[in-house]
Amino acid sequence: MRKESWDFIERAVFRTENVDRLRILAVTGIGGCGKTQIILKFMRVHEKRFASSFFIDGSSEERIRADIIYHVRSLGTGYSQMGFDDCLRFLAQPTPSYRRLIVYDNVDDPNLNLLPLIPRGNSCIIIITSRNRSIGQFCPETHLELGVMSPDEAVALLLYTAEGATTISCSARESAHALSQALGCHPIALTQARSYMSQTKCSSSAYLERLNVYRDKLLAMPIGNQLQLRYESAYAAFEASFALLDLRTKKFLKLLSYFHWNNIPFELFTLAARYGFSEYEHTYIEHGDAFRAGKAVIDDILLDEGDWDITYFDKMTISLQNCSLVSLSPGVETTLLQMHALVHAWLQYGVPSEESSNYQSAATLLLSLGDRREYTPSARYLTSHVLHLSSIWDKLHVNDARAFSRILKKGGSF
16 A cells, blocks of 8 residues: 555545535656556545546547547446537536546646546546646646655565465565665566566565566566556556657657766756867867767757757756656756666666767766866766766776866765
């Protein structure tokens, strides 16, 4: 049970104030975080509190129209000739007892205009699930952004057995906790691990050992015997969200994956743009091929018709947020970007080897441009990203090596 999220859903649906208004709950989050599963459970638990419950495929306008018509006509022969508009008018009428519940599931298409497909009035309670974070603008006060599980919830999921409670040793709990942390408490990755452990009869500690060596293989492996899951693996869920992006935003996300997954400062990009994505604080010798390769990647991704445009950069960032692939948080004088560690790993897994070095060169170039003599808001956040690239330190060009060493020195690492 995801108690905090469950309580939010119950409060949003059953609140007593504003009963005369259309009531909408939006549940958004990255694919595989459990949006559909928690709402299906809510429908089962509270079935008797609604006059009827409709579960609608929200993947397209055509599917929504077809499902609405199907559910209304299934109420009886008196409704068998109703068209879509008739169905919406019928659903907008008050019922003598309880309200109706309509769930629009997986409304992921950012171009879909959902409002004309929802019955008006206050006779229905509407729940929308989506990877598209902007859906929450329909109902800011009742928008649940479903993220990862709490550590306790993650451990409980890994140790859950259909037979009910059994005595679980402290070592088993500790192993489950270590595994849940390695998986970032991501629901579908935890479900995947539990399924694998059930089929192979291996322990949490044994799965963790496998994960450390075969992470990509395990996270791409289909989950067995899980009827309610939309995606067959963690990586399949990430791929579905990634597919919603345009080509350049996909490239931008790949570039971000060559930084550490936490606290990427946006000010670094505006700072680098101020210096034309090329002017280092100190240049000892002429830049090499890696610089030119990295600059080409940056120009391709971050320049709009050859020019830096912050609104274009913002547009890509909004798209990434709306697909729940990244999140933003306030830092000290700059905005910080984060992504889930498993999304970060999946992105690295999917970049062809012939492209990887170019993205790595672009990340190196951006970090080196962050080394400035004057104070910059991004400076305090760069150390972790330089450390993340420690595997290539011995291959750095002297200009980049000098910039990296200054960043580490300022950050207190050396």
